[in-house]
Amino acid sequence: MSNYIKIPFASNAARAFGSNITIAGSRLSWAATEGAVTSGTAGAASAEAATTVVPAGGSNATFKGATGSAQDPPAGSLAELTLTIEAAGNNYQVGDVITVAAATTGTETEWDEPISFEVIAADLVSIEGTTEPFEMIPIDDVVCVQTIEQNSATVDNKLFIATTIASGDETDPQSQFSGWTVEFDPDNYDVEDCMASICEAIANADAAINSQPTVDFFGGAEVMNITYGANPST
Amino acid sequence: MSYIKLPLKGTGNPLQNYCVVSVDGVYEIDTEVVSNQSVIHLYYTAAASTNEDYLRVSITYAGDGVVTADDIDALRLLILKVNGQPGNVPMFKLIDDDGSDDYKVQLGVGQGTVAKSNDPK
Numbered sequence: 304m305s306n307y308i309k310i311p312f313a314s315n316a317a318r319a320f321g322s323n324i325t326i327a328g329s330r331l332s333w334a335a336t337e338g339a340v341t342s343g344t345a346g347a348a349s350a351e352a353a354t355t356v357v358p359a360g361g362s363n364a365t366f367k368g369a370t371g372s373a374q375d376p377p378a379g380s381l382a383e384l385t386l387t388i389e390a391a392g393n394n395y396q397v398g399d400v401i402t403v404a405a406a407t408t409g410t411e412t413e414w415d416e417p418i419s420f421e422v423i424a425a426d427l428v429s430i431e432g433t434t435e436p437f438e439m440i441p442i443d444d445v446v447c448v449q450t451i452e453q454n455s456a457t458v459d460n461k462l463f464i465a466t467t468i469a470s471g472d473e474t475d476p477q478s479q480f481s482g483w484t485v486e487f488d489p490d491n492y493d494v495e496d497c498m499a500s501i502c503e504a505i506a507n508a509d510a511a512i513n514s515q516p517t518v519d520f521f522g523g524a525e526v527m528n529i530t531y532g533a534n535p536s537t
Numbered sequence: 538m539s540y541i542k543l544p545l546k547g548t549g550n551p552l553q554n555y556c557v558v559s560v561d562g563v564y565e566i567d568t569e570v571v572s573n574q575s576v577i578h579l580y581y582t583a584a585a586s587t588n589e590d591y592l593r594v595s596i597t598y599a600g601d602g603v604v605t606a607d608d609i610d611a612l613r614l615l616i617l618k619v620n621g622q623p624g625n626v627p628m629f630k631l632i633d634d635d636g637s638d639d640y641k642v643q644l645g646v647g648q649g650t651v652a653k654s655n656d657p658k
Binding site (some may be wrong): 305306355377416431442443445446450452455457465467468469470471472473475476477478479480482493495496498499500502503504505509510511513521522534 | 540545555594650652655
């Protein structure tokens with residue numbers, strides 16, 4: 304019989320776009336003024352186009368657009384354009400409205416007015432918890448909660464729930480033990496508060512067997528991913 | 538499954554202001570000063586990945602010289618008490634704890650509560 308704590312996942316964490324995502328033309332609209340798409344000589348990728356986002360938060364994502372082949376007459380319609388991520392950026396959320404700047408340079412696909420689309424979950428890097436709202440952590444073998452260190456520096460936004468179970472990894476004195484790496488959304492992450500929140504749940508679980516408390520993160524911190532394995536400290 | 542609480546420096550919530558360490562399988566305790574900070578080492582019977590190495594948890598306090606031999610004796614007694622009282626998760630405070638940050642666990646590189654392999658004590 305194990306004793307558990309439950310760590311809730313973020314419901315709509317800010318994060319980067321997925322590395323290979325495309326935005327179909329059917330999701331695109333002209334941001335303000337109706338423009339035109341031209342496919343160039345072969346409909347190949349446009350110049351890289353910068354983005355803005357409403358509400359503010361996300362940044363640095365860029366896209367290229369293509370119609371896939373030369374069209375005669377030229378494509379003209381947004382429906383024939385597909386955007387492909389070029390730089391994933393960070394801190395985007397489901398529901399954000401992205402405006403992609405006009406791409407009017409180069410010899411291939413171009414569009415002459417900014418276009419926009421709304422972010423859906425499939426556009427962003429996946430987070431756990433889309434089907435299960437929490438991760439179950441059996442605490443019977445948990446020995447402590449600690450920061451993760453790599454190259455003599457503390458890794459941002461991550462904590463490690465260490466166990467007494469040997470990992471088989473002899474790379475580092477810390478990597479020799481396994482446990483859960485908990486990755487937080489950078490927004491609202493505070494290392495001491497997040498550690499204390501997890502520790503409080505462990506103490507509560509130990510004090511009341513089978514109570515299975517849920518970690519109540521102070522200050523709005525949210526968890527994006529949890530993985531089990533050797534301590535990644537080096 | 539037996540834990541103790543340790544006061545944690547730098548927390549923002551007065552109701553969540555501690556970290557925990559399991560004391561199941563602890564067979565030895567000692568202390569040293571590392572880079573002007575007191576450290577308590579807990580030695581466990583749990584085997585590490587490397588042959589003949591075992592688990593050690595090092596607890597780093599913010600202050601220099603805040604852990605005394607009496608603290609180690611008190612911690613030994615507390616571990617015995619906790620293991621005899623399942624469900625009891627007491628706060629371990631150093632004997633001279635005046636509530637200042639020196640007597641709290643401090644996070645940082647190599648600090649806080651760190652589980653690693655070590656030669657048996």
